[in-house]
Amino acid sequence: MLLVKNGRVLDPASKTxxxxxxxxxxxxxxxxxxxxxxxxxxxxxxxxxxxxIVAPGFIDLHAHLREPGQESSETIETGTRAAARGGFTxxxxxxxxxxxxxxxxxxxxxxxRAKVAGSVRVWPIGAASVGSKGEAIAExxxxxxxxxxxxxxxxxxxxxxxxxxxxxxxxxSLDLPVIEHAEDVSLAAGAxxxxxxxxxxxxxxxxxxxxxxxxxxxxxxxxxxxxxxxHIAHLSAKASLEQVRWAKSRGLRVSCEVTPHHFTLIxxxxxxxxxxxxxxxxxxxxxxxxxIAGLADGTVDAIAxxxxxHEPALxxxxxxxxxxxxxxxxTAIALALEQLVHSGRISLMRMVELFTTGPARVLGMKRKxxxxxPADLTIFTADQPWTYNVKKSASKSRNSPFDGRSxxxxxxxxxxxxxxxxxxx
Amino acid sequence: MTQRFRDLLALEPLSADxxxxxxxxxxxxxxxxxxxxxxxxxxxxxxVALAFFENSTRTRISFGTAASRLGADTxxxxxxxxxxxxxxxxxxxxxxxxxxxxxxxxxxxxxxxAADFVAQHLEIPVINAGDGTHEHxxxxxxxALTIRDRLGTIENLNVTILGDLQHSRVARxxxxxxxxxxxxxxxxxxxxxxxxxxxxxxxxxxxxxxxFRIEEALEGADVVLVLRVQTxxxxxxxxxxxxxxxxxxxxxxxLRRAKPNALVLHPGPMxxxxxITPEVADGPQSCVLEQVTNGIAVRMALLFLLISGxxxxxxxxxAEALPAKNRRSTDQKDPSHAAR
Numbered sequence: 001m002l003l004v005k006n007g008r009v010l011d012p013a014s015k016t017x018x019x020x021x022x023x024x025x026x027x028x029x030x031x032x033x034x035x036x037x038x039x040x041x042x043x044x045x046x047x048x049x050x051x052x053i054v055a056p057g058f059i060d061l062h063a064h065l066r067e068p069g070q071e072s073s074e075t076i077e078t079g080t081r082a083a084a085r086g087g088f089t090x091x092x093x094x095x096x097x098x099x100x101x102x103x104x105x106x107x108x109x110x111x112x113r114a115k116v117a118g119s120v121r122v123w124p125i126g127a128a129s130v131g132s133k134g135e136a137i138a139e140x141x142x143x144x145x146x147x148x149x150x151x152x153x154x155x156x157x158x159x160x161x162x163x164x165x166x167x168x169x170x171x172x173s174l175d176l177p178v179i180e181h182a183e184d185v186s187l188a189a190g191a192x193x194x195x196x197x198x199x200x201x202x203x204x205x206x207x208x209x210x211x212x213x214x215x216x217x218x219x220x221x222x223x224x225x226x227x228x229x230x231h232i233a234h235l236s237a238k239a240s241l242e243q244v245r246w247a248k249s250r251g252l253r254v255s256c257e258v259t260p261h262h263f264t265l266i267x268x269x270x271x272x273x274x275x276x277x278x279x280x281x282x283x284x285x286x287x288x289x290x291x292i293a294g295l296a297d298g299t300v301d302a303i304a305x306x307x308x309x310h311e312p313a314l315x316x317x318x319x320x321x322x323x324x325x326x327x328x329x330x331t332a333i334a335l336a337l338e339q340l341v342h343s344g345r346i347s348l349m350r351m352v353e354l355f356t357t358g359p360a361r362v363l364g365m366k367r368k369x370x371x372x373x374p375a376d377l378t379i380f381t382a383d384q385p386w387t388y389n390v391k392k393s394a395s396k397s398r399n400s401p402f403d404g405r406s407x408x409x410x411x412x413x414x415x416x417x418x419x420x421x422x423x424x425x
Numbered sequence: 426m427t428q429r430f431r432d433l434l435a436l437e438p439l440s441a442d443x444x445x446x447x448x449x450x451x452x453x454x455x456x457x458x459x460x461x462x463x464x465x466x467x468x469x470x471x472x473v474a475l476a477f478f479e480n481s482t483r484t485r486i487s488f489g490t491a492a493s494r495l496g497a498d499t500x501x502x503x504x505x506x507x508x509x510x511x512x513x514x515x516x517x518x519x520x521x522x523x524x525x526x527x528x529x530x531x532x533x534x535x536x537x538x539a540a541d542f543v544a545q546h547l548e549i550p551v552i553n554a555g556d557g558t559h560e561h562x563x564x565x566x567x568x569a570l571t572i573r574d575r576l577g578t579i580e581n582l583n584v585t586i587l588g589d590l591q592h593s594r595v596a597r598x599x600x601x602x603x604x605x606x607x608x609x610x611x612x613x614x615x616x617x618x619x620x621x622x623x624x625x626x627x628x629x630x631x632x633x634x635x636x637f638r639i640e641e642a643l644e645g646a647d648v649v650l651v652l653r654v655q656t657x658x659x660x661x662x663x664x665x666x667x668x669x670x671x672x673x674x675x676x677x678x679x680l681r682r683a684k685p686n687a688l689v690l691h692p693g694p695m696x697x698x699x700x701i702t703p704e705v706a707d708g709p710q711s712c713v714l715e716q717v718t719n720g721i722a723v724r725m726a727l728l729f730l731l732i733s734g735x736x737x738x739x740x741x742x743x744a745e746a747l748p749a750k751n752r753r754s755t756d757q758k759d760p761s762h763a764a765r
Contacts, residue, residue: 200622201437203537203559203594272538318515318536320557 001025007049012353013368024375027417056367057089057376058355062304069098074309077117081394084422086329087411089376090121094154102127102138104146119421123149128167134159152179168228177229182215194267194281213239220247232256236280238290255362257304260335274322275401296346302359309397327400334407375418382409432544432551435560441605454722468497474527476502479535488531491724528732550731558592565598567723581607588652589618595692604631613642646683651691676702
């Protein structure tokens with residue numbers, strides 16, 4: 001048994017913000033009681049959370065663990081260790097592995113690896129189409145049985161409107177969310193950053209915001225047609241957010257996520273350093289402002305990292321040639337605190353919601369601190385200073401634009417199924 | 426005034442003083458081009474690596490000639506022959522070149538920022554000889570030198586740039602240089618090649634406007650810079666050559682809208698009959714061949730400055746080689762470098 005005591009418990013599901021002690025037994029929460037009410041018996045391990053915030057386990061809806069197939073960039077072992085260090089207790093891994101997770105055997109492989117080597121829960125996302133090629137629907141029902149929590153052709157959009165509609169229809173009957181990487185690939189062809197003054201100045205090919213928003217517009221209308229659960233991944237443009245807002249106002253089951261890098265950085269920050277290259281690319285100043293407003297007003301449902309490790313040899317090339325993507329797990333909480341909470345834009349409770357009940361709702365799950373619930377907790381500080389040193393990252397890769405950045409607050413301990421998988425000592 | 430440069434990657438970060446210094450440093454090298462014997466010993470024993478990852482004829486020959494006229498040796502890497510075709514990374518290729526101990530790397534590459542990226546990894550000075558659609562700093566300098574020679578100034582001129590600006594590194598380098606001297610820019614071409622963002626790429630206060638009718642764009646111009654249509658850098662379907670000629674070709678009649686003594690510049694290679702008529706290209710207002718000659722002078726100055734460091738205040742290493750009228754009035758205390 002593990003007793004987490006003296007912490008300030010923030011539980012969005014019950015709107016609790018109080019000094020509570022939490023007793024964990026096995027993989028479940030056994031008891032939640034006012035501080036000091038649970039007395040430590042001899043066989044109880046005690047975690048003193050004095051001065052810290054105790055929240056339900058954080059969920060990352062969007063990550064790339066690279067296994068199978070690209071183990072030189074990341075593995076389920078190293079990726080989940082980085083996730084644990086970042087305070088995540090569960091990560092959804094995208095299917096663009098090699099081979100693509102488009103059938104139950106790949107799904108089972110991932111889950112088996114996670115059982116053996118994973119520090120946190122791994123919830124695979126299955127491909128929407130075979131090989132994510134946008135031609136035939138993947139074996140979604142079989143993958144669901146094996147354990148996927150959603151489908152996506154992430155890395156690219158579901159190729160055609162017709163296929164997207166079919167996938168949405170099918171997933172409605174399976175009650176699975178469809179996660180869309182919204183991008184009009186013809187508008188984005190050859191682009192390496194967002195189109196704007198910076199791309200023009202740097203001579204880097206840009207994609208307009210519309211490359212994302214026209215696809216979001218397509219998909220929300222298809223979601224209405226199919227009555228499906230649609231989730232827009234790594235939403236970056238103001239115009240896309242307007243589409244989601246419109247969909248929600250019509251009562252559609254449409255949700256979206258925003259990454260820490262999109263609410264922190266903008267296209268003006270881009271240099272020829274490939275650590276600033278990701279897809280969707282860093283957006284305009286006004287987009288970032290709109291995203292923060294959306295995070296505050298509830299239009300945005302979740303913060304997701306889009307953790308996308310690439311080994312140094314792949315990233316240390318000309319900007320044009322570098323693959324898209326940056327690390328995300330270890331800096332997510334710190335960036336959310338810095339950009340959203342310390343800046344006064346959202347409350348600490350809302351931040352916790354964006355990492356817990358928000359993403360859980362997208363997946364059709366619940367997340368709360370109560371007896372009988374899974375013993376997954378994220379324990380963090382909102383004020384302790386620290387500096388990110390990517391050389392010490394648990395990830396196999398080093399592609400973070402936040403290396404050397406000083407933060408106030410971050411994960412202090414991560415508890416998954418009653419076990420402390422990460423602790424700052 | 427003396428300036429120190431580690432690399433020359435772009436003109437955008439340079440101040441008006443630094444740019445003036447580079448232009449002034451090029452002057453004595455212009456003299457050399459008029460000598461019957463053009464070879465100096467200034468950089469004897471030094472090696473310049475010319476790494477052209479993208480095809481180039483004139484710029485490569487110009488830098489090569491500049492190096493040899495300074496007495497330096499050159500190492501040549503060309504795209505077709507390079508191991509990049511065999512899958513070697515850019516970084517490995519330049520580290521290999523660097524291990525052969527050149528004193529300077531001149532590089533051209535199809536990716537914007539490639540020279541910047543390489544310079545982060547090498548100790549030796551790097552000169553950007555054109556990176557993608559970003560900058561072509563030596564071209565910007567030679568254009569300014571040509572304008573200054575002909576018009577006596579590069580200040581407060583009306584500069585019209587015609588053509589495919591979106592994909593032009595030459596246009597960017599020109600805007601970044603001339604913009605620091607109060608020049609006003611009129612950009613003209615089909616809208617997809619002249620995006621509105623171009624109006625904001627200059628330093629604060631630099632006037633850049635887009636005009637879509639060529640007649641209007643040429644009105645009152647002191648300098649007309651004609652660009653080639655860079656089909657190799659475009660993703661979107663190009664407009665037809667006929668349409669381009671109809672809308673944007675610089676011909677004599679259109680040129681009459683500019684000031685009577687307006688200059689016509691073209692960075693080459695020129696497609697006669699397409700973006701410019703032969704009449705204009707060969708006319709009295711054309712500076713095309715002077716640009717080429719000045720290119721060598723500018724590149725000699727750059728190689729000299731980056732490899733040898735700046736000259737002592739008041740002294741110029743070419744002092745002995747130059748006719749007395751070109752010498753500065755201050756003491757000539759460094760006779761160590763002389764013409765062969």
